[in-house]
Amino acid sequence: MKFAIAVFSPAHAPSSRRALRFAEAALAGGHEITRLFFYQDGVHSASANVVAPQDEQDVAAQWRSFVSHHQLDAVVCIAAALRRGVLDEAEANRYQRPAVNLPKPWELSGLGQLHEAAQVADRLVCFGGD
Amino acid sequence: MASSLLIISRQAPWNGPSAREALDIALAGGAFDLPLGMLFLDDGVFQLASGQQPALLQQKNLAANLQALPMFGVEELFACAHSLQQRGLDGSTLELPVQVLDDAALRALIARFDQVVTL
Amino acid sequence: MTTLHVISHSPFGDNRLTSCLRLLDNQDALLLCGDATYALKPGSEPYRVLQAAGLEQRLFALEEDLQARAIPDELAKAVDYPAFVALSLHYDKVNTWL
Numbered sequence: 001m002k003f004a005i006a007v008f009s010p011a012h013a014p015s016s017r018r019a020l021r022f023a024e025a026a027l028a029g030g031h032e033i034t035r036l037f038f039y040q041d042g043v044h045s046a047s048a049n050v051v052a053p054q055d056e057q058d059v060a061a062q063w064r065s066f067v068s069h070h071q072l073d074a075v076v077c078i079a080a081a082l083r084r085g086v087l088d089e090a091e092a093n094r095y096q097r098p099a100v101n102l103p104k105p106w107e108l109s110g111l112g113q114l115h116e117a118a119q120v121a122d123r124l125v126c127f128g129g130d
Numbered sequence: 131m132a133s134s135l136l137i138i139s140r141q142a143p144w145n146g147p148s149a150r151e152a153l154d155i156a157l158a159g160g161a162f163d164l165p166l167g168m169l170f171l172d173d174g175v176f177q178l179a180s181g182q183q184p185a186l187l188q189q190k191n192l193a194a195n196l197q198a199l200p201m202f203g204v205e206e207l208f209a210c211a212h213s214l215q216q217r218g219l220d221g222s223t224l225e226l227p228v229q230v231l232d233d234a235a236l237r238a239l240i241a242r243f244d245q246v247v248t249l
Numbered sequence: 250m251t252t253l254h255v256i257s258h259s260p261f262g263d264n265r266l267t268s269c270l271r272l273l274d275n276q277d278a279l280l281l282c283g284d285a286t287y288a289l290k291p292g293s294e295p296y297r298v299l300q301a302a303g304l305e306q307r308l309f310a311l312e313e314d315l316q317a318r319a320i321p322d323e324l325a326k327a328v329d330y331p332a333f334v335a336l337s338l339h340y341d342k343v344n345t346w347l
Binding site (some may be wrong): 001003008015018021022024025026027029030047122123124125126127128129130 | 257258259282283285286311329330331333334336337338342343345346347
């Protein structure tokens with residue numbers, strides 16, 4: 001079956017980790033993830049500038065390696081990301097901001113990508129909050 | 131046949147960008163001509179209250195964007211009767227023409243849509 | 250169509266669980282995870298509410314969240330992540346109360 005998974009919480013929230021564990025279990029069960037979509041505070045789960053204390057889980061890094069390893073389509077909502085200072089190189093240049101925190105494998109794009117994913121997938125599963 | 135999506139908005143309007151970002155999902159889907167519904171539940175019904183002056187909080191008026199929903203093809207708009215009543219709001223004086231539904235009708239509504247997102 | 254409702258907020262000082270129970274159809278299921286599993290603490294007010302709701306085989310909780318909080322799985326069926334994935338497919342849609 002095909003899953004679209006949407007994440008609404010930052011890497012330090014338990015629900016971001018829960019989304020990642022769910023996504024891992026879905027792939028391990030032979031299912032497909034057609035797209036990951038990061039919205040609202042979920043854009044922080046994609047930030048490359050998160051520094052987790054050494055004795056704590058680095059969920060942002062785990063997301064990054066999960067997406068890269070499985071070559072997943074991982075979209076970060078551009079409007080939500082700009083509002084929260086999560087920028088790729090093009091946006092950092094466009095708005096003349098000093099830091100880039102969204103390198104590959106993430107793609108900045110619009111909310112239409114969430115709708116498209118929901119149309120293609122058998123299930124849309126969202127994670128957020130606590 | 132495109133799958134239908136019900137967006138349940140349950141955030142008060144001036145508590146950060148949450149309510150606006152829920153609305154943005156509906157507007158984006160409407161632009162693609164997708165079958166969408168929007169339900170205002172819990173504190174989300176405060177988005178519909180008339181006479182609000184968000185400019186005093188240096189906020190944009192959400193009501194203007196809400197009124198754009200039918201123009202974007204999002205015509206199925208609902209509010210929870212219980213949430214309105216709990217919060218002292220009268221369903222007949224809201225900013226947006228919504229259908230006010232009781233709990234049984236809300237259960238049927240949620241069952242009818244292919245997908246549901248609650249923000 | 251049936252719905253798997255998912256809640257992760259603590260039931261204390263938050264009305265998600267109350268609203269969800271009002272809107273839960275008789276074929277729908279509820280999965281509690283994160284702090285929402287505190288609703289399964291025996292002797293608590295939300296425990297009594299859940300018991301009275303009579304959800305029987307339709308109430309689930311994420312096993313790791315129960316165990317981490319030392320909450321027994323007497324009222325809800327404990328599920329791991331593969332079972333969570335299976336549940337999300339068993340029901341026609343998943344409604345997470347973000």
